[in-house]
Amino acid sequence: MSLTQPHNHPAGMERSFGDRQEFMTEDTPASMHFHVVSGGARLFKSLPDGRRQIIGFAHKGDVLPAYPCTHYHYSAEAMRTLRVACVPAPYLRHLHETSPGACAASLRTTRRLLVGFHNRLLMLGRQTARERLAAFLIGQGTRMGRGELWPVDPGISRADIADFLGLTTETVSRLLSAFHREKLISRERRAIHILDPDRLRAIVAHSE
Amino acid sequence: MSLTQPHNHPAGMERSFGDRQEFMTEDTPASMHFHVVSGGARLFKSLPDGRRQIIGFAHKGDVLPAYPCTHYHYSAEAMRTLRVACVPAPYLRHLHETSPGACAASLRTTRRLLVGFHNRLLMLGRQTARERLAAFLIGQGTRMGRGELWPVDPGISRADIADFLGLTTETVSRLLSAFHREKLISRERRAIHILDPDRLRAIVAHSE
């Protein structure tokens, strides 16, 4: 869901972007990795006719890598404001080629991402809208360590949720209302609070 | 679609499996990477009620890695017969920690996989059944180098295609019939031959 974790690398040139500013575009030659210093970004791919799929969100500490060093294979835009440090691709490449530790760390985080994508393929390919939304809420609203509950980032709009889950805003809205009626969540302003994580988890797993 | 490419590593113990034999299971402690020597395998995840999503196929030369070295995060079964070399996870880990070249190579192949998954998220989340099937046929039936056309592996059943694309066998069958009527493909026995790759590609891209 979020991207790779930081290595220690030199603070490259920093740049800031405003709300919805697209700072990296699919099929653009990729020469920089972006390390998020503050704020958030959405990463997405889109089809020529405008259909969009959100690949993930990036927050403070995440790195948006320039994968194969020719093109970015996804686009990214700032959510509200965003500050990133730019790490030149050749720098990281060189680091990987000389420091096994750094390379192994990148490999580990990349693999962790991969496992996340396996789950999302299952979700998008085989789960119902209800199951997907429950999975999303669990993923966003609980932090893995403790069993703590966080409100879902209010910077994430219904459209973002829809584009993340492969649904429409209307469906997301209706399901959120249903979850609310079932007392699984509460909504105040845009923030969503999880009330019953166990039942949500049950929805994800057994299609309740 | 297929997994990572080979490093040179010692020929570990080899094992063979018969048709549909599941040789690696989700949530099983993972201690081996499997390097495919011959035959093919399907990699998948499934839900408790039996819904299944095929993550990818592996062929000769591909490696099925034990990602985070605790559990496999997907299951795999043989398609027809399969022969694999087992590479102990600690061996590869050690190699990665000591040889930056080997580690960088793994990182590269893992990243290539990641890019493939980005595309599949877009496909599963936002493309129609028709577009998905066209994308699948293009992906299977053309090899990137030349513009050569291969028949789709007849070891891949309609159920496999459906589970790969997040559809049902009936839908796949109906669409194949439609493609046949439109002279985009021909079917002989189970093998599917691509007749008009350009038009198939057009379907993938602009939702024709």
Place this chain on the structure above:
DNA sequence: CGCATTGTTGACATAGGTCAATCCGTGTGG
């Protein structure tokens, strides 16, 4: 305070799923 953007809700349309019958290819036994 009023516009503009986002979210909610409803009525209706449809892509794709479900269930069921039939077909076809291959393998088997007589």
Place this chain on the structure above:
DNA sequence: CCACACGGATTGACCTATGTCAACAATGCG
């Protein structure tokens, strides 16, 4: 060498989850 049986594949009739279109409500910004 043929009948028969079994597992896929195909096709059809029908159903439903989700999308589409449209009206309206709520938020938040200038």
